[in-house]
Amino acid sequence: MSMISCLPVSDPDCSGLDRARAMIAAWQLDKAWIGGEWRGADSREEIVVINPATGKKIGAVPFLRTSETRRAIDAADAAFAGWAGLLASERAGFLKRWRDLMIDHQEDLACLITAEQGKPIDQARREVVGAIAYAEWYGEEARRAYGQTMPANQPDRRVIVQKHPVGVVAAITPWNFPLTMVVRKCAPALAAGCTVIVKPAEDTPLSALAVAKLAEMAGFPKGVFNVVTGQPGPIGEALTGDVRVRMLSFTGSTAIGKRLMVQCAETVKKLSMELGGNAPFIVFDDADIDAAVAGAMISKYRNAGQTCVCANRILVQDGVYDAFVAKFIAASLAQKTGDGFDAQTDIGPLINARAISKVERLITDAVAHGGVLHTASNIPDQGFFIAPTVITGLSTDAACFNEELFAPVAPIYRFATEADAIHLANHVKTGLSSYIYSRDIGRIHRVADALDVGVVGINDGTTSHEGAPFGGVKESGQGREGGHWGLEEYLEVKYLNIAL
Numbered sequence: 001m002s003m004i005s006c007l008p009v010s011d012p013d014c015s016g017l018d019r020a021r022a023m024i025a026a027w028q029l030d031k032a033w034i035g036g037e038w039r040g041a042d043s044r045e046e047i048v049v050i051n052p053a054t055g056k057k058i059g060a061v062p063f064l065r066t067s068e069t070r071r072a073i074d075a076a077d078a079a080f081a082g083w084a085g086l087l088a089s090e091r092a093g094f095l096k097r098w099r100d101l102m103i104d105h106q107e108d109l110a111c112l113i114t115a116e117q118g119k120p121i122d123q124a125r126r127e128v129v130g131a132i133a134y135a136e137w138y139g140e141e142a143r144r145a146y147g148q149t150m151p152a153n154q155p156d157r158r159v160i161v162q163k164h165p166v167g168v169v170a171a172i173t174p175w176n177f178p179l180t181m182v183v184r185k186c187a188p189a190l191a192a193g194c195t196v197i198v199k200p201a202e203d204t205p206l207s208a209l210a211v212a213k214l215a216e217m218a219g220f221p222k223g224v225f226n227v228v229t230g231q232p233g234p235i236g237e238a239l240t241g242d243v244r245v246r247m248l249s250f251t252g253s254t255a256i257g258k259r260l261m262v263q264c265a266e267t268v269k270k271l272s273m274e275l276g277g278n279a280p281f282i283v284f285d286d287a288d289i290d291a292a293v294a295g296a297m298i299s300k301y302r303n304a305g306q307t308c309v310c311a312n313r314i315l316v317q318d319g320v321y322d323a324f325v326a327k328f329i330a331a332s333l334a335q336k337t338g339d340g341f342d343a344q345t346d347i348g349p350l351i352n353a354r355a356i357s358k359v360e361r362l363i364t365d366a367v368a369h370g371g372v373l374h375t376a377s378n379i380p381d382q383g384f385f386i387a388p389t390v391i392t393g394l395s396t397d398a399a400c401f402n403e404e405l406f407a408p409v410a411p412i413y414r415f416a417t418e419a420d421a422i423h424l425a426n427h428v429k430t431g432l433s434s435y436i437y438s439r440d441i442g443r444i445h446r447v448a449d450a451l452d453v454g455v456v457g458i459n460d461g462t463t464s465h466e467g468a469p470f471g472g473v474k475e476s477g478q479g480r481e482g483g484h485w486g487l488e489e490y491l492e493v494k495y496l497n498i499a500l
């Protein structure tokens with residue numbers, strides 16, 4: 001067991017940002033976690049972590065490269081046999097302690113998420129609840145890596161199908177859910193008996209280091225769980241190029257995902273890829289319009305529009321177009337944009353200046369394709385903010401029909417028939433999430449069947465559920481996270497043919 005029995009937390013009455021700062025100092029979140037040791041970079045270089053609501057520094061983490069990543073692989077490889085050899089109930093015990101520690105430190109973790117990622121504190125609290133749910137689910141699921149027996153093809157044979165952990169797993173995670181994405185990958189991997197090396201996004205490494213601290217407290221053996229922070233290219237090459245790493249679990253952009261798939265081809269790694277989305281949000285004439293507006297508000301503006309399941313294309317049928325648009329614009333302009341620690345804030349900042357430039361390019365292009373902007377005017381004058389913006393009248397040739405906006409910007413397109421809606425929805429390269437608003441059960445099933453996606457929200461703007469299979473088709477990736485499907489990703493199948 002670790003020497004640490006209790007981590008100090010700051011005064012609960014201080015501001016959220018002060019609480020996050022105190023936590024970063026008290027938990028010493030300035031080192032990477034490799035082989036059961038907190039380590040700096042060989043070069044002593046650091047990456048500065050910025051609060052996107054202010055543009056100011058809140059921390060710094062090691063800028064690791066190839067050599068340190070190899071040490072993490074050495075550690076994960078050395079730890080694998082021992083970890084895989086534990087009873088499933090023993091691995092479950094570690095996961096349950098990890099989950100209990102997340103519960104003990106819920107508010108600290110939420111403040112840390114808002115400080116490094118920017119989302120409103122209530123959404124950060126919900127993210128922590130989500131991470132806890134994944135840790136809990138896989139603490140239970142560890143015992144259910146069931147195999148099978150099957151009828152043999154000869155009388156004196158027996159056939160057994162067993163499940164085995166894949167081996168050392170590399171998990172590369174994004175910045176939009178800096179805590180949940182780490183736990184959603186690592187909890188099932190650890191439950192299955194794999195050891196893990198996490199590379200969090202450079203914008204939000206602190207939440208990953210915080211869960212490593214909690215893993216240390218939970219007593220995970222050295223090398224079972226590692227976190228490397230630093231330069232994505234060299235770390236990614238070290239992880240994907242090493243034959244000892246047997247699987248890559250990646251969440252991020254389709255462009256980087258494709259590159260990593262190529263890199264993994266050389267050693268034929270198992271892949272779980274959760275890539276970009278471009279969710280259609282389809283409102284039919286028979287929908288409950290108020291419910292559709294409420295669902296679109298959640299789906300579009302959660303996390304400032306920075307989720308891969310955010311409504312990226314709102315498709316509205318002729319008969320309710322005017323009513324929907326009027327209500328959606330009114331609700332959008334009433335959103336308050338600001339610092340995530342301000343209790344009044346609905347929409348926080350974007351992650352960085354690059355994200356602002358990208359969405360500004362897409363807005364300019366939408367206007368060039370006939371778009372009319374309906375936008376709020378009040379946004380803070382520091383940090384990476386963009387006002388909620390609804391775009392009407394744009395053509396489907398606009399770049400944002402095919403590209404993820406990842407911002408609180410909502411293009412609305414008009415359609416005439418059910419067939420038109422399906423055609424528009426599917427006429428893109430990706431297929432992750434989608435939403436249908438209708439009260440016609442026949443139509444709901446017809447359209448849900450026809451959509452080329454992995455997830456369909458029906459009369460609901462949220463679909464998150466730790467027990468459900470989350471993932472996409474086409475260029476949105478392969479594999480599923482959540483539920484038993486999530487555990488299976490980290491298991492290999494071995495078939496035994498026995499002559500009696």
Ligand code: ADP
Pocket residue numbers: 172173174175199200201202232233235236237251252253254256257259260
């Ligand atoms: P986004 O564009 O939303 O930031 P990315 O796909 O660039 O999404 O980032 C997702 C994750 O992939 C992050 O952890 C990032 O550091 C990592 N990443 C980016 N480029 C590479 C690369 N060349 N090799 C490995 N990981 C990378």
